[in-house]
Amino acid sequence: MYWKGGIALMASLFSLTTQATEGGIGYYVPGTTATLIDRVPVQTGWVFEPMYMNYSGDLSATVDVPIAGLVTAGIDVRINAFVPGALYTFENTVLGAKYTAGAYLSWTDVDVRGRVISPLGSISRSESESGLGDTTLLPVMLAWVDGNWQYNALLPIRAPTGEYETGRLANPGLNYWSVDPTFGISYANLESGFNATFFGGLTINDENDDTDYRSGRMLHFDASLQQMIKAGSGFMTVGVSAFLGNQISDDKNQGRLVGPFQTKTAGIGPAIGYLLPMGKDNIVVEFRWLPQLDTKNTTEGDYYWLKFVYQLGTGKK
16 A cells, blocks of 8 residues: 555745745745655545745846846845645546645745845845745646556646735745646555656746736646655655756846846755555645755755645545
């Protein structure tokens, strides 16, 4: 037996989380969807997933970054985010696939320090804000299973429900809509315990009405290799997770603030977890450390994830 569900895309959510676009940031967050437990669920019933993410990173003062109508010369960012989510997988199939829908909320604590560029020169500022972050809606999640292989299609929609204010460095929300069509393929061998997962997506952003700024499109990939090892009544998982995010189009209306501005981020780190199967129900805990090893026009630092998944099966096992 092993984990038969999986979660999907989390709401990502933070005002200064790194990645692309306005503020050198965006909705793509490495590690959101990367390992076997991030697959679309295939067992009828509920999946509940509270997640915690910690991020700390900084960006050189030689890079000018537009943030909420301001321009900064370098930033230092600290983020703590709690992201609870719930998914439901239906009994009936759609296009031959198991169909799931759900949503993730977020509560985010953001601390930002930087030098704001003004007509009087650069001014050092430090701000901290806590509040409701943006929400990820998942109206479409499809999973096709073929033996050891599973194929996934998801359509996360990010809604700007988070707190946002122009002229403020630290904002729990990004203040614009986004869609992120994502596709994934995974392989899980029950006999050997080996599994591999790959996800790829394209983040398409709407305009921030308060700043008339539209962030460019972000192409992103996340992958993992893991080995399951029998441990007590369950299984321990040990492996690695890697990511690449590359902005493939320029921001719009950035000319009045900064020049052409595209971002890139890549890294690799360990992922360990524990799976406890209980018939139709399953419990999974997983920890991920994802250091950024190659960045451009975005902060460079470390992501730490702690994910807890409880799958409550109501249909056939």
